[in-house]
Amino acid sequence: MKDIEFNFDNCLISTDKIIETAKKLKPEIGSMKEASSxxxxxxxxxxxxPEDESMLKNVSELVKEKKQLNPEYLVVVGIGGSNxxxxxxxxxxxxxxxxxxxxxxxxxxxxxxxxDYINCIIKIIENSxxxxxxxxxxxxxxxxxxxxxxxxxEVIFNILQKYKKEAENYxxxxxxxxxxxxxxxxxxxxxxxxxxxxxxGRFSVLSAVGLFPLGLLGLNIRALVDGAKYxxxxxxxxxxxxxxxxxxxSIQFQHYKQGRNIFDLFLFANDLESLGKWNRQLVAESLxxxxxxxxxxxxxxxxxxxxVGSTDLHSVAQLYLGGPFDKFTTFxxxxxxxxxxxxxxxxxxxxxxxxxxxxxxxxxxxxxLEGTKAAFSQKxxxxxxxxxxxxxxxxxxxxxxxxxxxxxxxxxxxDVNPFGQPNVEDYKKETRRILS
Ligand code: PA5
Numbered sequence: 001m002k003d004i005e006f007n008f009d010n011c012l013i014s015t016d017k018i019i020e021t022a023k024k025l026k027p028e029i030g031s032m033k034e035a036s037s038x039x040x041x042x043x044x045x046x047x048x049x050p051e052d053e054s055m056l057k058n059v060s061e062l063v064k065e066k067k068q069l070n071p072e073y074l075v076v077v078g079i080g081g082s083n084x085x086x087x088x089x090x091x092x093x094x095x096x097x098x099x100x101x102x103x104x105x106x107x108x109x110x111x112x113x114x115x116d117y118i119n120c121i122i123k124i125i126e127n128s129x130x131x132x133x134x135x136x137x138x139x140x141x142x143x144x145x146x147x148x149x150x151x152x153x154e155v156i157f158n159i160l161q162k163y164k165k166e167a168e169n170y171x172x173x174x175x176x177x178x179x180x181x182x183x184x185x186x187x188x189x190x191x192x193x194x195x196x197x198x199x200x201g202r203f204s205v206l207s208a209v210g211l212f213p214l215g216l217l218g219l220n221i222r223a224l225v226d227g228a229k230y231x232x233x234x235x236x237x238x239x240x241x242x243x244x245x246x247x248x249x250s251i252q253f254q255h256y257k258q259g260r261n262i263f264d265l266f267l268f269a270n271d272l273e274s275l276g277k278w279n280r281q282l283v284a285e286s287l288x289x290x291x292x293x294x295x296x297x298x299x300x301x302x303x304x305x306x307x308v309g310s311t312d313l314h315s316v317a318q319l320y321l322g323g324p325f326d327k328f329t330t331f332x333x334x335x336x337x338x339x340x341x342x343x344x345x346x347x348x349x350x351x352x353x354x355x356x357x358x359x360x361x362x363x364x365x366x367x368x369l370e371g372t373k374a375a376f377s378q379k380x381x382x383x384x385x386x387x388x389x390x391x392x393x394x395x396x397x398x399x400x401x402x403x404x405x406x407x408x409x410x411x412x413x414x415d416v417n418p419f420g421q422p423n424v425e426d427y428k429k430e431t432r433r434i435l436s
Contacts, residue, residue: 002335002389004231004398006244011251014381021413022240022251028412029246032405033236040196041420046203046404047232049196050225050397059208062172062191063215069170071105072133073125076213077153078140079111080281082174085210085400086140088278090390093219095338105136107217110152116153122159129163138213139190140174142201144181147431153208174208182299200419202282203404206397216420220393227397235405245402247382248330249409253380255328256302256414262326263302266383268309268333268369271391275332276306279403286407286418293415299412309333310368317372321379329376329383332399333369336390337362 011018035044049055076083087109090098099106108121114202125135137156161167173185174193185192193208202354204210206228215221223284236244263283265276288301307316320327345358356364376383386402388395411418 001392001394004355004389004395005387006248007385007387008247008251010377010383010385012380013251013254017254018247018250019241021253022243022246025240025246025249025409025412026238028241028409029236029238029240032408036232036236038199043198044408045196045198046200046206048229049199049204049206050232050401055208056211056221056225059193059211060222061214062193062212066136066172066191066216069134069136070150071136072128072171072217073135073179074105074107074213074216075110075125075135075137075156076107076140077110077137077149077156078174078209079146079148080203081285082140082142082146082149082209083109083111084202084274084278086213088275088402089205089210089214089219089224089393089396090217091274092269092396093393094217095271105217107213110156111148113148113279118155120159121156125156125161126159131161134170135160136170136172136216138172138174138216139214140209141181142176142195142204142209144175144179145432146428147435149328150181172212172328175213178420187208200421202278202285203419205400223393224397224400227392227394227399228401230394231329231401232405235402245406245409249406249413251382251384252302252328252411253413260328260382261301261303262305262325263330264307264320264327265331266307266309266312266329266331268331268365269337269391270308270311272332273306273308274397275354275396276308278400280304280306282403282407283410285421285424287410287414287416289414289416290423291416293417298416300416302410309372310365311373312341313368317375319380321375325381327381329381330386331369331373331383332386332388333366334388334391338391347416 032044032047035042035047039048040267076086090107110118110121128135137160139153160170164170168189171190173181173190175181175195176197177194182192193212195204195207199207206225211221232291235243237243242245265279267276283302290297290299292298307403341361343356343359351357408418
């Protein structure tokens with residue numbers, strides 16, 4: 001299987017500076033390695049998810065059981081770290097338009113409490129239920145007390161109960177053992193899948209949080225975790241210069257120190273947009289912190305943005321190339337698409353743009369990407385490149401684990417704890433206070 005590739009040639013940070021910064025990461029690489037042998041006992045527990053064979057077995061068995069119900073829809077009820085990873089992998093591997101083309105189980109995401117959107121989900125699933133179809137609801141919440149998830153789950157379970165006598169058979173709850181949601185699941189007879197206590201929401205895509213819904217949709221979850229396992233070893237290498245996570249974290253940290261605070265993930269594949277949104281949460285919540293590890297007020301953080309190529313060249317390129325020097329870009333591209341489309345060589349119409357006749361859309365996309373990189377380089381706009389061999393589960397698994405490890409390294413360089421989100425809790429607490 002082919003692996004993800006990295007290119008740092010246009011990062012605009014000198015080799016000496018990269019090595020000097022990356023060397024500072026050695027204790028953190030050591031701590032990561034130590035965590036690798038400690039299962040779920042440690043703060044960095046996420047790193048061990050891909051090796052958890054018993055979880056994979058558990059999830060696979062439940063997937064098999066629920067597939068026997070021949071569901072027409074899967075509704076994932078969850079928000080933030082509880083659904084972004086699933087959506088990212090599903091769209092990358094199956095495509096954004098999957099539901100329109102799938103003849104088997106389709107997927108819907110209920111995250112925010114937008115009545116009009118949730119009403120559409122209700123209409124879609126009721127249409128299936130009324131005709132005797134089956135719908136699986138996967139309610140995912142680590143804390144078990146997120147307002148939006150609790151509200152949407154009540155609404156959707158209520159619909160399920162209207163049509164199914166044993167509605168509990170169609171529900172799978174994914175949560176921390178002993179959370180209120182977990183206990184409710186046991187009480188009601190729902191199937192339950194556990195999130196290891198020390199695995200935080202945005203680091204949980206390779207736990208049951210992502211694996212159950214993705215497995216039910218028919219993805220190869222074994223390949224997903226295998227990809228993550230492979231890149232983990234590469235990203236824990238002591239040879240910091242050949243360790244891509246250490247290197248890219250060092251480059252980004254240097255740019256941050258030079259005053260750049262907008263970090264754009266520019267994905268040249270439409271179906272990778274949600275992967276960008278997953279990364280946005282990972283970076284924003286992990287690194288945007290009020291206090292450092294010593295408890296001093298620092299208010300640090302990167303502002304992660306998502307751009308999709310070539311679409312967003314027609315909206316933001318002017319700013320990126322002509323605006324302030326406050327951005328750092330990571331271009332993500334895919335070597336091989338699942339499909340190939342050629343422009344006919346005998347065009348019906350006059351050739352509007354020279355050089356497109358007989359060419360594949362991929363060739364055109366590659367030319368646009370090359371052109372964009374050349375323009376960035378001419379304007380001294382720093383960037384690095386990540387090339388995925390394809391959008392297979394194995395390649396996406398590599399990308400996910402690479403980004404999670406890179407984020408931990410950045411947290412170390414910024415001297416902040418990447419695992420908490422105290423300020424997110426602030427608003428959650430206030431919302432609960434207002435509602436009660
Ligand atoms: O990364 C995080 O921890 C958060 O974004 C959570 O995933 C999000 O707030 C949802 O929380 P929960 O899974 O507890 O419902």
